[in-house]
Amino acid sequence: MILTLSCPDQRGIVAKVSAFLFERACNILDAQQFDDQETGQFFMRVVFDADGADHDALRADFRVVAQALSMKWTLRDRKDRYRVMILASKFDHCLADLVYRWKIGELPMEIAGVVANHPAETYANVDLTGLPFHHLPVTKETKFEQEAALWQLIQDTRTDIVVLARYMQVLSEGLSAKLAGRCINIHHSFLPGFKGAKPYHQAHARGVKVIGASAHYVTGDLDEGPIIEQDVERISHRDTPEDLIRKGRDIERRVLARALRYQLEDRVLLNGRKTVVFTD
Structure with missing residues (x-):
């Protein structure tokens, strides 16, 4: 236990x-x-x-x-597995990585479902065989209804943990509050720097020498939630924004997978705006 x-x-x-x-x-x-x-x-x-x-x-x-x-x-009980719902948008690399790690037994969880705001054919490169897939499209005008449907799905599937695997939608303050301490996001930059859109382009414009990714809990304040895990990789003046994006995908995958594993193994405790992470 x-x-x-x-x-x-x-x-x-x-x-x-x-x-x-x-x-x-x-x-x-x-x-x-x-x-x-x-x-x-x-x-x-x-x-x-x-x-x-x-x-x-x-x-x-x-x-x-x-x-x-x-x-x-x-x-x-360590035998009890958390039920995890994975949310995705157009980019599928984090979704594919989590599903693969789950299939080989690296992430001890039950996948309650995959929810996407893009249709199933968007994820043709991801083996979602046997996994419940839910297409919940969203627009600015339908965001309230879409989140209501998402919350109902979370309840119906008895989901314990929600993972935003490059889900490019900002959760409302109300939904963020309902998921406090159990919703993990992967942010494609090294927080607290380069928040918002196109962080790799921002990093390139500033001539940074390292790029990174951050996994954090979702709160009502965008990209301000307690950080669970981070990693970096060195780059050089030769790297283009496209190179940064390519290298960034690798960082995002491993950071999100580690953060989720820590959550699944009860290694993360909230400490105000920070976390205590008992790594193995």
Whole structure:
């Protein structure tokens, strides 16, 4: 099982969590913690075996500990897979990469569906065999209705996590709020620089020496959500905007895949406008 928690920092948190698990014959396999001295918040992720234990009883018992320490916490069986909905637009490289990693077992998830604002033939190069595909076209005039249909689909499919795989539509503040902490976007630049449209063209015009991509949680403020993962690649004066776009696609794929894996493995904890990511 995986236990994650955050709470105001105080002495004895690790001891109480460890004692709780010991008293119930649980075996700790991995434990990571972080004390943010700026905010006074404590964060922890514990992976443990609970063979033969009643998981519901564990949650009920731990709730007493959590309440005493004012914790925000989750306790999940590692065998339970999150249901993920992938949203895409015209560019298909991130969608193709996530589907491939899922097929080979690298991303332990269930794909609840693929939603696109372009028709299915746009993704002829992506093997979507057996995956529910939903075409939800959108215009400026139909955005409200399209988002309502999308939200209904998220609810109907019991989706846990939404991934914007180069989905080139800005989610409304209302939908962003509903998906707080469970909607991941890949931004094709190294945030907080070069926001908005054509970031690689912006980077080329500034003569940058590295380009990057950022995976972050979606919030009502465009490209301002807490950052989960980033990566960069060196470029030179010889690179054209097209070269930057080509190299950028590779960065986007690996950054989004890592961010999603961290989410699937309960490695990401929100810390205000930032995140605590317990990498492996």
